Amino acid sequence: MHTFHIRYRNTQGTLMRILNAASRRALDMPFVQAEPSEHDHSVVLTLEVNAKQVGQLSRDWYAIADVVHVHAGITAQTPGDLAHANLPHRPSAAVMAAGAGTQQALA
Amino acid sequence: MRKGAQIVLDCLRAEGVDLVFGYPGGAIMPLYDALEGSGVRHILTRHEQGAVFAAEGYARVTGKTGVAIATSGPGATNLVTGIADAKMDSVPLVCLTGQVRGPLIGSDAFQETDVFGMTLSMTKWSRLVKTIDEIPAVLAEGFYWARSGRPGPVVIDLPTDLLKASIDFKGPVQFTPHARTADAKAEPAFTDTVIALLQKAKKPVALVGAGAKLSGAIDDLRRLLDRLNIPTFATVHGLGAIHPDAPYYLGMVGMHGTRAANMALHENDLLLVFGARLDDRVTGDPSRFAPDSKIVHFEIDPGQLDRVRACELPVIGDLAETIPAFHAELNHAQLPDWSQWRSVACGSDRAELDPRGLAQPTIRFLDEVFSRLPKNNVIVADVGQHQMWAAQRFHSDSPRGFVTSGGLGAMGFALPAAIGIQLAQPETTVLCVSGDGGFQMNIQELATVRRLGLPVKMIIIDNQYLGMVRQWQQLFYQRNYAETDLSDNPDFVEIAKAYRIHAQRLNEDQMREYPVAQETANEIDRFLQSPEPELLVFDCHPEANVYPMVPAGAALSEMLYEEE
Numbered sequence: 001m002h003t004f005h006i007r008y009r010n011t012q013g014t015l016m017r018i019l020n021a022a023s024r025r026a027l028d029m030p031f032v033q034a035e036p037s038e039h040d041h042s043v044v045l046t047l048e049v050n051a052k053q054v055g056q057l058s059r060d061w062y063a064i065a066d067v068v069h070v071h072a073g074i075t076a077q078t079p080g081d082l083a084h085a086n087l088p089h090r091p092s093a094a095v096m097a098a099g100a101g102t103q104q105a106l107a
Numbered sequence: 108m109r110k111g112a113q114i115v116l117d118c119l120r121a122e123g124v125d126l127v128f129g130y131p132g133g134a135i136m137p138l139y140d141a142l143e144g145s146g147v148r149h150i151l152t153r154h155e156q157g158a159v160f161a162a163e164g165y166a167r168v169t170g171k172t173g174v175a176i177a178t179s180g181p182g183a184t185n186l187v188t189g190i191a192d193a194k195m196d197s198v199p200l201v202c203l204t205g206q207v208r209g210p211l212i213g214s215d216a217f218q219e220t221d222v223f224g225m226t227l228s229m230t231k232w233s234r235l236v237k238t239i240d241e242i243p244a245v246l247a248e249g250f251y252w253a254r255s256g257r258p259g260p261v262v263i264d265l266p267t268d269l270l271k272a273s274i275d276f277k278g279p280v281q282f283t284p285h286a287r288t289a290d291a292k293a294e295p296a297f298t299d300t301v302i303a304l305l306q307k308a309k310k311p312v313a314l315v316g317a318g319a320k321l322s323g324a325i326d327d328l329r330r331l332l333d334r335l336n337i338p339t340f341a342t343v344h345g346l347g348a349i350h351p352d353a354p355y356y357l358g359m360v361g362m363h364g365t366r367a368a369n370m371a372l373h374e375n376d377l378l379l380v381f382g383a384r385l386d387d388r389v390t391g392d393p394s395r396f397a398p399d400s401k402i403v404h405f406e407i408d409p410g411q412l413d414r415v416r417a418c419e420l421p422v423i424g425d426l427a428e429t430i431p432a433f434h435a436e437l438n439h440a441q442l443p444d445w446s447q448w449r450s451v452a453c454g455s456d457r458a459e460l461d462p463r464g465l466a467q468p469t470i471r472f473l474d475e476v477f478s479r480l481p482k483n484n485v486i487v488a489d490v491g492q493h494q495m496w497a498a499q500r501f502h503s504d505s506p507r508g509f510v511t512s513g514g515l516g517a518m519g520f521a522l523p524a525a526i527g528i529q530l531a532q533p534e535t536t537v538l539c540v541s542g543d544g545g546f547q548m549n550i551q552e553l554a555t556v557r558r559l560g561l562p563v564k565m566i567i568i569d570n571q572y573l574g575m576v577r578q579w580q581q582l583f584y585q586r587n588y589a590e591t592d593l594s595d596n597p598d599f600v601e602i603a604k605a606y607r608i609h610a611q612r613l614n615e616d617q618m619r620e621y622p623v624a625q626e627t628a629n630e631i632d633r634f635l636q637s638p639e640p641e642l643l644v645f646d647c648h649p650e651a652n653v654y655p656m657v658p659a660g661a662a663l664s665e666m667l668y669e670e671e
Contacts, residue, residue, distance in 0.1 A: 007284070011228055012234055020228045055413050063410040065232050065252055068287060 009066040010041040021060040109276040112141035113612035118246035121279035128158040132178025135205030137270035144539035153551040157523040159189025164527030172199040180218030195514025207267040231259035257408035280509040297434035308377035317344035318382015322426040338452040340368035350504040363495040367457035368664040464669035465651040468615035491519035492574035519548025553606040570647040577665035610642035
């Protein structure tokens with residue numbers, strides 16, 4: 001299980017686009033919670049995904065015009081473990097620029 | 108005071124739009140009522156799918172945003188294939204759809220569909236307009252997203268009562284996007300990393316996709332590749348980006364790519380990707396794709412990274428910025444001698460075999476036509492075997508000279524797209540190459556061609572089958588040609604005549620001798636040089652196949668060839 005925290009401007013269809021990125025991959029969504037958050041909105045999703053899907057989803061979400069920020073992933077045994085885990089997470093691979101990838105690429 | 112419909116048209120003009128494609132209907136009638144005198148020319152197609160493909164064709168060759176208009180309900184649903192096509196192939200497109208009156212929305216009113224909802228997954232951005240006051244802002248933002256970054260489709264749904272209402276209009280507005288602090292972008296240090304990878308590489312190659320064209324970085328890319336001088340190949344949308352006679356250029360890569368390109372892509376140890384998605388038609392089996400390769404992916408859209416195979420180094424940004432930055436640093440770098448690798452990858456041992464087998468007359472026919480085209484031309488291919496034959500025989504350095512529905516593979520694309528291209532470039536010879544299946548999917552647009560008197564040159568490669576599907580049935584389904592037989596096709600020459608379009612037919616026998624008989628050559632020249640629309644039907648052997656072919660799920664090195 002992975003949890004994703006996505007901050008977005010609550011414009012028409014933005015939440016649906018976020019959810020659609022998961023549903024088009026036929027992923028179950030055992031936990032979804034959307035709510036106002038400071039000046040924006042945020043949604044927390046729990047999904048059963050592999051590492052490749054984490055990257056794909058993060059990039060898909062970030063490509064949505066009104067998504068402000070994407071935090072991807074910690075693992076847990078159950079969705080309940082994640083529901084209240086408002087921990088800060090590293091940005092996803094979507095924002096990995098060359099500097100961050102240098103060591104990996106040259107390895 | 109101006110009506111909502113007038114405001115929409117004012118905003119289109121403010122975005123530089125002077126040509127739109129569409130089909131009227133109930134909910135969008137106020138917009139059509141306001142067209143006259145607006146400065147926006149409307150092209151009436153005979154089906155909404157024709158309109159959206161025509162708008163795509165216009166956008167693909169100009170780089171401008173194409174605009175398609177349809178009414179609510181079935182008008183809107185008929186746009187959907189074109190919207191999906193624009194998403195897959197990164198085409199800037201704005202679709203304006205009429206919607207039932209605001210108070211009726213959600214009541215299953217006559218011709219009501221939720222076009223906003225049904226296109227959410229295939230649009231880059233969309234809005235159902237709620238008030239007349241927001242029309243200028245919505246139009247401005249829609250056009251911004253359609254053309255910014257990786258271009259794509261936008262849908263703006265316009266309730267008919269808003270189009271009829273009036274306000275004191277202050278004029279079009281501009282859209283400024285919200286800043287996102289973590290917007291992905293390559294750091295300057297990427298150049299050092301790529302150079303370090305190049306210096307360690309023994310078999311580097313380059314893959315060019317559509318992104319190089321979309322970014323306007325063609326000249327920069329060509330200079331860079333001249334400097335690198337490494338084996339280079341293109342996706343179907345990258346055709347024309349590299350001069351076909353460049354000594355390091357190996358042609359098209361992928362399922363029906365050249366032997367040399369596919370072998371080099373399989374064997375390399377460093378792959379530089381410039382604006383390509385690395386989709387499954389290019390990679391073959393992802394698990395066996397370029398097994399020894401490290402991938403450096405120059406890409407504007409982070410969403411395209413790692414879709415099929417993870418890259419070692421993403422270089423995120425506009426190629427118009429990242430390529431010159433890379434080249435500037437490269438000028439100070441010492442690069443290895445790759446001449447031995449180049450001589451293997453580009454050597455005569457890997458040259459393509461002279462086309463053989465049942466497809467030979469068709470390939471010779473395309474060669475004859477292509478070689479007689481004026482320099483200023485665009486080839487538009489539909490989807491199927493003829494598309495791949497045309498792509499294989501395309502030999503031009505015109506970056507936007509080959510247009511096709513690549514990602515979605517939408518049959519019926521070519522004829523309406525050719526209309527949009529011909530309108531965008533009246534002086535260009537537009538050659539539309541279709542199959543007998545695809546041509547019938549938007550055959551009604553012959554009426555649009557005739558009405559406008561467009562000198563589009565249309566070819567049908569008529570094998571009386573859904574040829575590519577039949578080819579797969581032959582190779583992978585034990586020749587069970589289930590429901591692909593089109594031998595009861597209508598007479599396309601007579602059909603064209605009914606639309607008052609001159610048409611003629613050539614057959615394979617006329618292509619068996621080389622060079623072709625003078626009489627046949629004259630017929631082709633007359634076809635191409637006519638100032639009128641023309642249709643040329645070429646009778647192709649029903650069992651001609653496209654080779655080489657990488658079967659689905661195979662590695663690029665496992666190409667099939669025609670059996671002798």
